[in-house]
Amino acid sequence: MSSTTAAHHDEHHDHPTGIMRWLTTTNHKDIGTLYLTFSLIMFLVGGAMILAVRAELFQPGLQLMKPEFYNQLIGVHALVMIFAALMPAATGFANWMLPLQIGAPDMALPRLNNWGFWLLPPAAILLTLPFTLALFGIGDGAIATGWTFYTPLSIQGGIGVDFAIFSVHLLGISSVLGSINVIVTILNMRAPGMTLMKMPMFAWGWLVTAFLLIATIPVLAGAVTMLLTDRHFGTHFFDAAGGGDPILFQHLFWFFGHPEVYIVLLPVWGFMPQILQTFSRKPMYGYKAQVVSLWAIGALALVVWAHHFFTVGMPVPALLYFMYSTMAISLPLAVLFFCWIATIWKGSLSFETPMLFATGWIVLFGIGGLTGLVLADVAADAQYHHSYFVVAHFHYTLFAGGMMGVMSGVYYWLPKMTGHMFSERLGKLHFWLTAISFNLTFIPQFFLGLAGMPRRIPDYALQFTEFNMISTVAAFVLGFSQLIFVYNIVSCVRGGKKATDRVWEGAEGLEWTLPSPPPYHSFTEQPIVK
Amino acid sequence: MVMQFLKKAGLGVMLAMISLAAHAEYTWNFPMPATPMAADTLHVHNKFMVIVMIIFLVVLSIMIYSIVNHRKSKGHEAATFSGPSTKSQVLWTLVPFAILLYIDFILMGIPAYHSVVMMEDTKTNADMVIKITGSQWRWQYEYMDGEAQGVKFVSNLTTPQDQIDNKAEKGKDYLLEVDNHLVLPVGKKVRVLLTSTDVIHNWWVPAFGSARDAIPGFLRETWVRVDVPGTYRGQCKELCGKGHGFMPVVVDAVSAEDYSKWVEDQKTKLAAASAGADKTWTKEELVEHGKEVYVKNCAVCHQAEGQGLPPTFPALHGSKIATGPIFDAEGKLVKDGHLDRVFNGKGVMPAWKAVLNDTDIASVITYERNGLGNSVGDMLQPAQVKALR
Amino acid sequence: MSSQTHNAGHYYVPNPVAYPVILSSGLLALASGFIFNINNFPAGKWMMIVGALVILGMVFKWMGTVIAECQNGLYTKWEDKSFRVGMIVFICSEVAFFAAFFGALFFMRVISIPELASFDPHFTMYKDFTSAWPSAGPGGVVLGKEYVVGHLNPMEAWGLPAINTLILLTSGATVTWAHWGLMKNNRKQLVIGLFLTVALGISFLACQAVEYHHAYTEMGLTLGSGAYGASFFMLTGFHGFHVMLGTLMLIVILIRSMKGHFDADHHFGFEGVAWYWHFVDVVWLGLFVFVYWL
Ligand code: HEA
Ligand code: HEA
Ligand code: CUA
Numbered sequence A: 001m002s003s004t005t006a007a008h009h010d011e012h013h014d015h016p017t018g019i020m021r022w023l024t025t026t027n028h029k030d031i032g033t034l035y036l037t038f039s040l041i042m043f044l045v046g047g048a049m050i051l052a053v054r055a056e057l058f059q060p061g062l063q064l065m066k067p068e069f070y071n072q073l074i075g076v077h078a079l080v081m082i083f084a085a086l087m088p089a090a091t092g093f094a095n096w097m098l099p100l101q102i103g104a105p106d107m108a109l110p111r112l113n114n115w116g117f118w119l120l121p122p123a124a125i126l127l128t129l130p131f132t133l134a135l136f137g138i139g140d141g142a143i144a145t146g147w148t149f150y151t152p153l154s155i156q157g158g159i160g161v162d163f164a165i166f167s168v169h170l171l172g173i174s175s176v177l178g179s180i181n182v183i184v185t186i187l188n189m190r191a192p193g194m195t196l197m198k199m200p201m202f203a204w205g206w207l208v209t210a211f212l213l214i215a216t217i218p219v220l221a222g223a224v225t226m227l228l229t230d231r232h233f234g235t236h237f238f239d240a241a242g243g244g245d246p247i248l249f250q251h252l253f254w255f256f257g258h259p260e261v262y263i264v265l266l267p268v269w270g271f272m273p274q275i276l277q278t279f280s281r282k283p284m285y286g287y288k289a290q291v292v293s294l295w296a297i298g299a300l301a302l303v304v305w306a307h308h309f310f311t312v313g314m315p316v317p318a319l320l321y322f323m324y325s326t327m328a329i330s331l332p333l334a335v336l337f338f339c340w341i342a343t344i345w346k347g348s349l350s351f352e353t354p355m356l357f358a359t360g361w362i363v364l365f366g367i368g369g370l371t372g373l374v375l376a377d378v379a380a381d382a383q384y385h386h387s388y389f390v391v392a393h394f395h396y397t398l399f400a401g402g403m404m405g406v407m408s409g410v411y412y413w414l415p416k417m418t419g420h421m422f423s424e425r426l427g428k429l430h431f432w433l434t435a436i437s438f439n440l441t442f443i444p445q446f447f448l449g450l451a452g453m454p455r456r457i458p459d460y461a462l463q464f465t466e467f468n469m470i471s472t473v474a475a476f477v478l479g480f481s482q483l484i485f486v487y488n489i490v491s492c493v494r495g496g497k498k499a500t501d502r503v504w505e506g507a508e509g510l511e512w513t514l515p516s517p518p519p520y521h522s523f524t525e526q527p528i529v530k
Numbered sequence B: 001m002v003m004q005f006l007k008k009a010g011l012g013v014m015l016a017m018i019s020l021a022a023h024a025e026y027t028w029n030f031p032m033p034a035t036p037m038a039a040d041t042l043h044v045h046n047k048f049m050v051i052v053m054i055i056f057l058v059v060l061s062i063m064i065y066s067i068v069n070h071r072k073s074k075g076h077e078a079a080t081f082s083g084p085s086t087k088s089q090v091l092w093t094l095v096p097f098a099i100l101l102y103i104d105f106i107l108m109g110i111p112a113y114h115s116v117v118m119m120e121d122t123k124t125n126a127d128m129v130i131k132i133t134g135s136q137w138r139w140q141y142e143y144m145d146g147e148a149q150g151v152k153f154v155s156n157l158t159t160p161q162d163q164i165d166n167k168a169e170k171g172k173d174y175l176l177e178v179d180n181h182l183v184l185p186v187g188k189k190v191r192v193l194l195t196s197t198d199v200i201h202n203w204w205v206p207a208f209g210s211a212r213d214a215i216p217g218f219l220r221e222t223w224v225r226v227d228v229p230g231t232y233r234g235q236c237k238e239l240c241g242k243g244h245g246f247m248p249v250v251v252d253a254v255s256a257e258d259y260s261k262w263v264e265d266q267k268t269k270l271a272a273a274s275a276g277a278d279k280t281w282t283k284e285e286l287v288e289h290g291k292e293v294y295v296k297n298c299a300v301c302h303q304a305e306g307q308g309l310p311p312t313f314p315a316l317h318g319s320k321i322a323t324g325p326i327f328d329a330e331g332k333l334v335k336d337g338h339l340d341r342v343f344n345g346k347g348v349m350p351a352w353k354a355v356l357n358d359t360d361i362a363s364v365i366t367y368e369r370n371g372l373g374n375s376v377g378d379m380l381q382p383a384q385v386k387a388l389r
Numbered sequence C: 001m002s003s004q005t006h007n008a009g010h011y012y013v014p015n016p017v018a019y020p021v022i023l024s025s026g027l028l029a030l031a032s033g034f035i036f037n038i039n040n041f042p043a044g045k046w047m048m049i050v051g052a053l054v055i056l057g058m059v060f061k062w063m064g065t066v067i068a069e070c071q072n073g074l075y076t077k078w079e080d081k082s083f084r085v086g087m088i089v090f091i092c093s094e095v096a097f098f099a100a101f102f103g104a105l106f107f108m109r110v111i112s113i114p115e116l117a118s119f120d121p122h123f124t125m126y127k128d129f130t131s132a133w134p135s136a137g138p139g140g141v142v143l144g145k146e147y148v149v150g151h152l153n154p155m156e157a158w159g160l161p162a163i164n165t166l167i168l169l170t171s172g173a174t175v176t177w178a179h180w181g182l183m184k185n186n187r188k189q190l191v192i193g194l195f196l197t198v199a200l201g202i203s204f205l206a207c208q209a210v211e212y213h214h215a216y217t218e219m220g221l222t223l224g225s226g227a228y229g230a231s232f233f234m235l236t237g238f239h240g241f242h243v244m245l246g247t248l249m250l251i252v253i254l255i256r257s258m259k260g261h262f263d264a265d266h267h268f269g270f271e272g273v274a275w276y277w278h279f280v281d282v283v284w285l286g287l288f289v290f291v292y293w294l
């Protein structure tokens, strides 16, 4: 996104230029830029896929595509959005900002860092290649099981499933490398005097994320490996005939899949208090309480996974356990909400674009979280499960809680990264269009779900028509509003008003002590933190 | 193109708004409950929704107050606190926490507990048992005990392809209509066993409040007691492949007398069918009946003209298997031959042995050999199929 | 971990390198080749070969660079600590990987097989199936793949597996002994210790190969032998694969030791491999207890 060929006096001028710079870089800022750019592109790709889906759902009947293709689009949409848009965005911020925030010369393992990024494009290729292959008559398209790979549907599936399996393997290696790097950087690269309890919240958020990734990504890798051997090498992990169980796959998948939803949000929960504090001109509220809550969420995340498949039939004690433990997650999250709001409370607020996104984010993510709390109730979940109610819930958490958080972060740090200010006017327009059309897209889906519309269907009964129409039209507005975002970023990278070092009046933290943009090698002399 | 879409979209939204306002009965919530479980679920759901909405509104108002009043542009000076400083402040921060604890585990936790126990109690006082088997993409129902014991049928979507392809006006129950409804007596607790022959399905009728997965190789159970007579519609809600959106559930809840009458009917039909298996059919009869069976059961995958959907679904027109021998020289079933494939399936191809009766299998095979552009000329008698079971 | 870091001086940030990109392309080729191969597209084999060669080449190059940097004294205590923490985290992720397979084993053994054997007798689809371990499941047809239960012989724990346990435990001791040698700057002890460890690693692999051969040819125990066969071969197979990698790394370390690399307070390379070896050792103990013995 940005070109950080700083005019400052770099120690090393020996890095290659042009494309080779990006292919071979070991510089954390370059790698961060790569991650963020990749994320933005994949966000558009994943969004374009789902816009096709929404167009199909505009009215009953099959207009644009066959059901097979529909099923491929939704699954790949989800995998792209989560693994190739949201997670890389968080990693991109980690690369850019962690070293700056903790006063480190770079990430701890720069070469692995580069590899971590360069695993992503091959993974994206593997995921989407089957679409292209199908055009040439090879195979029958991409994975058509949704993003959850449920057996035995995925055992039955075609070559697309194999591609998705290996895509997940590459993504997994990338995430594990990224986590190793983050953990090592945080534990070993802090500036002298920066004790753990003085670290910026973003570092804490990422530390918990990395911990969750290390604990769960390998389990996902194991699960899809078993799927692969069930498909091609005659094992019976997920097959009753051999004493296996299709539900075993769901346990393994969601042991990863549930923590995954916090993996994508924890980094956001990390930097969001920093943004709130900046625009409230007031120290963040309850630092310790937030750190404890982040860890509590990380720990609880590992033990509640079965709430995603209450309807498969489980013994009553298991149902109760998973229900109550799931509800328990609302406690640390309520603490976080409390702290965020108390940070704003009695501040001296101003609403530049990042702050607009941040406040909107609290409210909308609040809706997502509260509906999650309702979903945890086993009996009512029989109704909600796999209905559009769930779809609405997780877009409030993933799009509002995740993507809008990321957008807030982008606007917050963009001037620091590029040295230019973006257009406030366009930023505000982007916010309002996004917030309004987002709600118009997904509020109708709550009602659709309650009325009984299952998810993952390409065609629906007549009573669902009106809400789907509203949702589709709003989704297109939402989609095209994102082009403003893209335009704003691109023009900011290319030029614009010079940004000051501090950029925002109330900004606190080491990254704001550096020039905007920071020199290619920052903190070659570590600062001392008192 | 774009303009056209915009126009259509604008029109759609307007229409949507108008009809939303016009249909007072439009469901903004769960459908009217027809079973105790659904009533309980609706109750719990309403209660929880009110609770979370109150939380939401309270928190939102605090935020809005702050956003309006604590603005820099209004000259508000930032306070400097970064946590509770006095004892009473600490106490105050614990209050919301305690409230949430109370809400989670008492206000919501206790009713939720009772619902779970009720939902999972499938056996106590059950009046009858039915078994539901999901397969791609139809439901099979079997009555396991009571007066209807032995009644067994398949329930297929009846919405014509033309309606789905927008070539014909869509009917009232578009996508929610089947040929054979499941019929249940009103007021009887029915224990429902579920399983599947291929992938995971989920049997769901929103008005019943119960949804349970049908898992291949395993038995799962739930229960229903329909208290209000009527016709109830639902859908499969676990992604099960390309026909997932086309796998509806339709249940008729009827009075005890009507139920008995229906059972009689079914028994007569079954008897006729098994008598049919013993008589000798003519080729025309077989082909005619076979076509019906084909359209209902096979056309989803192999398509109406037998052209299939390669690479996954092979064409039957000109297929080596569908035109090859059924029996070998010694009169034994050819492995991987036509009948073997239909009996036992392979991969995505379902096994039809337990689903279709002898007459159906014999006629659909005869049809495939002499219709769909094939002309093998021979035929298969139901008696031959029966002998091989 | 101490919460206070006092790292003075310069942190080594390597120059730009092309290895990762090339390595990733190799992985892409290997993965897609493998996919084509198992889906019966003949071109897959060639892609796999190309991919594997690229990967191999890059691994050697990359490792060589790291060793050279190490020998040129570019790594101080500060970098050394990064490597150590990184290695620990990496091993944790490996633990999670094995946990998935152990989890599958426990799940099938404790939950699904008893459940399959305990359906209401009126409705059960598996009339004579009883819950027992080891089990190959009730048999039947799922997804059109017919599966007949064969006679199932479990692998006996107190034969080769027990010997293998001894071998691995001993090898753990020999690495530690080599480490002591290194700490005392006794190079001879270091090299002999490492050599013994490598030899033990190879004999372990040999025993494992004999066992697999025996299972496939004489016992009829295969990957397809239901829950038992699948969990047995996947767990021991992945473990064996890790032993192989560990042995290869030990060989690298052995060669480096003979060349005189490492000294008493500068030997992350050695320690990383030793930790890995101990990890593989511990996993084996888990396997021995839960897969072979109980
Ligand atoms: C980032 C993503 C994310 C997040 C954070 C969450 C958070 C939560 N989710 Fe969600 N969830 C998903 C993503 C997420 N979820 C996805 C993707 C699925 C579907 C997967 C699939 O099937 O494809 C799903 C599905 C899902 C289900 C399964 C539904 C089903 O399929 O049947 C359940 C059930 O319990 C659930 C529960 C919860 C709970 C209890 C939380 C809790 O963490 C929420 C805790 C938060 C709160 C309780 C809010 C507290 C707030 C306040 C106190 C005040 C706020 C008010 C204002 C600011 C005004 N989720
Ligand atoms: C981070 C995660 C994330 C994000 C950001 C989104 C974003 C969106 N999602 Fe997605 N979604 C999921 C995660 C996410 N989703 C998941 C996990 C599922 C479940 C899948 C499953 O069932 O397995 C799902 C499923 C899902 C469904 C249900 C499908 C079904 O069950 O049948 C729907 C339906 O409306 C939907 C809609 C949308 C919309 C309208 C957006 C919008 O926010 C998108 C905004 C649009 C854009 C950003 C497009 C911008 C691009 C252009 C304007 C074109 C220019 C393009 C190029 C030049 C390439 N999503
Ligand atoms: Cu059957 Cu979906």
Ligand SMILES: [Cu+2]
Binding pocket: A257, A258, A261, A305, A307, A308
């Ligand atoms: Cu979850």
